[in-house]
Amino acid sequence: MTEHDNIKDANNSTIAGESGADGVNAAAPQAAPSKVIAHELVGAQLERMARTQRRRLVADLVTKLGVKRLEMAEDVVQDAVIAAMQSWPFKGMPDSPAAWLNRVARNKAYDRLRREGREQSITNDDESEHDPRQHDDAVMSQVADHMHGQFYGAQVNDPELKLIFLCCHDSLVEEDRLMLTLKVVSGFTARDIAAVFLKKEAAVGQRLARAKRKLRALDGEGTSHDLNDLSRFAVQARLNTVLKVIYLMFALGYAPRRGEALIQQDVALEALRLAEVLAGARETVQPAVHALAALLNLQASRFAARTGPDTANNDMSGRLVLLRDQNRALWDTELIKRGMVHLAMAQAGDALSRYHLEAGIAAAHATAKHFGETDWTGICALYVRLEAMTNSPVVAVNACVAQAFAGTPEKAFLKLEALAGAERLSDYAPYHIARGELLRMLSRPIDAAESFQAAIVCAASAPVIAHLQDRLASCV
C-alpha cells in the first residue's frame, strides 16, 4: 500500500514541480551529453524527412518502376512517411531515417505490384485452381528486374534530374511542366505553386491533375519517354524548361510568400544542388547552365544574412534583413567564389540567357564591400537588357528600385507608376514594397505607409510582415 500512497502523493504535490525533475535525475543514469538529441534537432530531422527525402524517394522509385507508376510511387512514399510518423514516437528514430523510409516505401511498392499482378490474374484467368504462389514468384521476379536491373542508354543519372526531365515532357505546355515538376519532384503543394505563379490555388490543382493524366496517357502510346531512354536529343530539347524549373524552385525556397519560414533553405539548396549536377554532367553542361549555377550560388551566399534573430522563438527566422542592412561578413564566401567561377565559365560562347544577366546583377552585389559601394549604374545597365529580354513586370519593378538607388528616384517612381496597370502586380507584395520604399526616398511618408499596408495585405510570410510593420512604423 505504501507504494500506492507514494504515487498519490507525487500526483498531488506537484504538477510539473521540482520533485518531478528530481525523480527523472534519480531514475536516469548519467547520459553522455553528445547522445542527448535536442528537441530542435529531432524536429529538423523529421521535417527534412517529410520534405527532402520524400521527393528523393519518389524520384528514385519512379526511375525504377517506370513513368506509369508515378502515382503509385507518390502513394507508397506518402504511406511510408505516415508509417514513420506512427512508429517513431514509440520506437525512436532509426539509425538512418532515409534508409528506413526507403525500405518501407519499397516494401509497400512490392506489395502493390504483387496485388496488381493478382488482380490482373483474377480478371484474365478464369481457372479457379491456379497456384497463387507460382504467380507471385513471376511477379516478384518482374519486380526484382525493376528494382535491381541494369539500365543502359541513360544519359542523365541523377534520379531526380530524370524525374524533372520527365515532367518537362514536350507534350505539356511550359507552365504545366513547371507546375508538375514543382509538385512531383519537389513536393510543393498546389498552394505554394499558386503563390509563385500568382494564380488561384484551385486552378493550379486542376492543372496538376490534368497534366498527370496526360503524362499517364502517353505511357500507352509507344512514344519513348521512359526515363531510362532519355535521348541526348530529348535532354537538349528540354534543358531550357528544366533550367527554368530549377530557377523557380530556388525562388520558392528563397522567398516564400506565405507561411512562417522566410527561407525554406532545403528547397533552395536542393535547386542549387540540381543546378550543380546539371553543370557537372557532360550531357547537360552549357553556358546557360553555368550562368544559372552562378546565380543560385551568389543568391544562396546571403542566406545567413537575410534574416535577423527572432527573440520569441530564439532562432534566426524572425525578420527580413534588407540587402543594405545585411552584415556582409555573414555572406558565404565559399558560395560567392563558386558563383564567380560558374559565371566565368558561363562566358564561353555567344549565348546570353536571362541567367547571365541576373547572375551579373547578383555578382555586382556580392562583390560590393559595402552597400554604398554597389555599382548601381552597372546593375541598371544589366536590368535594361533583362527587361528587354523578359518583358516581365516583375523584372521592371526591380529595375525601378535599382534606378532609384542609382540616383534618380523621381524617374524611377514615374516608371513604377506607369507599371501600375500591369496585370497581376496589384497582388504582388514586392511591387507595393518597392513603391513604398521609393515614396519614402521621395519624402512622401503618408503615401509610403499606404503602399506598405497594401503589401501586408498581399500573401507574405510572417518575417516579411514583421519587416513591413517596422517600415510602416518608420513612416509615421
Next chain:
Amino acid sequence: MNTYALLLNHAPDRYDGLTEDDYMDIIKDYVAWVEKLSAEGTYVGGEKLADGPGKTLTKTDTGIEVHDAPMAELAEVLGGFMLIKAADYASAVAIAKTCPHMVHNSTLEIREVQPTD
C-alpha cells in the same frame, strides 16, 4: 531498477482529421522525448496499437463469443504503450509526467512489470 509500462490512452477521435503538419507537430514531441530517454538509457521500447476496433472474446455457456471491441462508446482507447526503466513508482511517475502524452492527451496509466527475480 524496475520496468514500468506506460499505457497511453487517447480519445477515440483524437487524431481524426488532423493535417499532416499538425500531426507532425505532435509527433516531434514524442520522438524527441523517446530519443532523450533512450540516450539516458531509460527507454526500453514501445509499440503503437493499430487504429480501429479490436476483438473481445467472451466465454459463455455455449462457447466463446467474439465481438468487435466497442471502441466508439469508450471515452478513451489504448493507443499504445511504452516500457521505461525506473527505480520505483515515484520515479516512474516523475518520468511519465514529462511525457508529451500529458501535453497532447489527458490520461496515462503506469503499471509496474512484474520483476522476474
